[in-house]
Amino acid sequence: MPDQHIIQRRVKSKWSMTVHKDTLIHKAGLVLPPGNWKDFDPFLVMAEDRMRRGAFDYHPHRGIETVTYMIDGVLNHSDNRGNQGKLKQGDTQWMSAGSGLLHLEEAPEDDIAHLLQLWVNLPAANKMDTPRYQDIPYESLPIRLEDGAEIRVISGSSGGVRSATANYAPVIMLEILLRKGHTVKQDLRADLNGFIYVLEGSGVFGSNEMEGRKNDVLWLEPSVDHPSEVAITATEPLKLLLFAGEPLREPVAARGPFVMNTEAELDQAFKDFRDGKFGSWKDQH
Secondary structure, three states, rough: OOOOOEEEEEEEEEEEEEEEEEEOOOOEEEEEEEHHHHOOOOOOEEEEEOOOOOOOEEEEEOOOOEEEEEEEEEEEEEEOOOOOEEEEEEOOEEEEOOEEEEEEEOOOOOOOEEEEEEOOOOEHHHOOOOOEEEEEEEHOEEEEEOEEEEEEEEEEEEEEEEEOOOOOOOOEEEEEEEEEOOOEEEEEEEEEEEEEEOOOOOEEEEEOEEEEEEEEEEEEEOOOOOOOEEEEEEEEOEEEEEEEEEEOOOOEEOOEEEEEEOOOHHHHHHHHHOOOOOOOOOOOO
16 A cells, blocks of 8 residues: 655745836736746746736747736737737636747736736746647636635646646646635645745744745745645635646756757757747737
């Protein structure tokens, strides 16, 4: 019989979202700062953005997935392959850039888009796959209900409730609403890196009962050999996102909007972009 001992995960470290940009049309804070490739694997960087129209121009990506979660407002998106759409509060978009595309994300006129965007590394075998989109409307999310808790499953699973979102490597993404004084536990299989980002309220997290409140990031201690779970208790009404992903354990070479495995692959990505192999923006728009 395999050992089914369940490890209670601790919070390994905690920090607060750090604002790194503040202009009239764009305020941005780092949730996961870049450069921690080994520790955060498969996650690369995550930012919280409040932006008006004009904050970004169209730009390329290759080798990553961008996961965009709408905290508030509206975000219009389009690319040079003819894809376009609109995200509103609670919606998520899972875009796999693969071999490359040009895209644009912007708020409507006279409005603000308040969002989180996470970059997830693609396995080497999938970095040059055809780009794909998964739009995940809030109202379509499967829900796990527990005493005092609502867990919306954006990707992966929670307590047997599973999302239809497709992953190249396993990723769990949950929105958890928890009433004051209530506790919920999330199951995490062995060898997943994970973290929690607090959107509203406060609580205690993990077996070491680390306190956390709005804009805190709580990085979970890994459990490599055994399945595990993390306990969350709300000391105030609590809203958070929980992420967990399978480490790729592959070399990371990152520069600007491209993430590959070697510097030579990065050089090729920039050459392909300059040579027009990502396509043209004006032809589509």
